[in-house]
Ligand SMILES: Nc1ncnc2c1ncn2[C@@H]1O[C@H](COP(=O)(O)OP(=O)(O)OP(=O)(O)O)[C@@H](O)[C@H]1O
C-alpha cells in the first residue's frame with residue numbers, strides 16, 4: 188500500500204500522515220514514512236526524539252552520495268550527469284528507524300533548481316520512484332501541495348492520494364487543483380479527508396468538493412495543536428485521532444479492493 192497525502196499548507200497533512208503510519212505500524216507492518224515536504228516535520232509528529240532528528244540529514248543534503256551516484260555535484264547545472272542513478276541501497280542507509288517505522292526525509296531542492304533536471308532533483312526523483320515502485324513496505328508520503336519529486340512513472344505506483352482540506356473555500360480550491368494534477372500524473376484514486384471540522388461544516392464541504400469523494404472527517408480539536416506546541420505525537424494528547432484515522436484507513440482499503 189502506497190499512500191500519498193497532500194493538501195494546502197497547514198491543513199493537517201503531517202498529522203494525518205503520521206497517524207496513518209502509526210496505525211499501519213501498530214498492526215505489524217513495516218512502514219516507510221516519507222517526508223517529501225521540503226519544510227520537513229513528519230519526524231516530530233511521529234515522536235522521534237529531538238536529538239535523533241537533529242542528527243538526521245535529509246537526502247537532498249547528502250552531497251557525497253548524490254555526486255557519487257549521479258556523477259555531478261549538487262548545485263551544478265548544464266554538465267553531464269546520470270539521469271538514472273542507482274538508489275536501491277539508499278533507503279536502508281539513510282532512514283531513521285523507530286519501531287516498525289522507517290523515516291526518510293527527502294529534503295528540499297534549492298528553489299532556483301526545483302523542478303529542473305539538476306543532480307539533486309534527479310536523485311530525489313529516482314529515490315521516490317524506488318520507494319514507491321520497488322519496495323514492499325507500506326509507504327506513507329507526506330507531500331507538499333506541489334507534488335514535487337513525484338514523476339509520472341512514480342505516480343502510477345501510488346495506490347491512492349489523500350488530499351486534506353479544512354473548512355473553507357481556499358483549501359478546497361487547492362484540493363481541486365491537486366486532484367487534477369494527481370490524475371494527470373496517473374494516480375487514479377484521489378480521495379479527500381476533511382480536517383478541523385465541526386459537524387455543521389460538513390454539508391458545505393461536500394458541496395464545494397463536488398465530484399471529489401470525501402472519505403473521512405477529523406473534528407477540530409485543540410489538543411492536536413497543543414501536541415504540536417509541545418512536540419508530542421498528536422495521538423498522545425488526543426487518542427480519538429486514531430479512531431477517526433482508522434476509519435479513513437478502513438474506507439481506503441475497502442475502496443481500493445473494489446476499485
Ligand atoms: N483536527 C485538528 N484540530 C485542531 N488543530 C489541528 C487539527 N489537525 C491539525 N491541527 C494543527 O494544525 C497545524 C497544522 O497541522 P499539520 O502540521 O499536520 O499540517 P500540514 O498540512 O502538514 O502543514 P504544513 O503545510 O505546514 O506542512 C498543527 O499545529 C496541528 O497540530
Ligand SMILES: [Mg+2]
Pocket residue numbers: 200201202224228329
Ligand atoms: Mg506538514
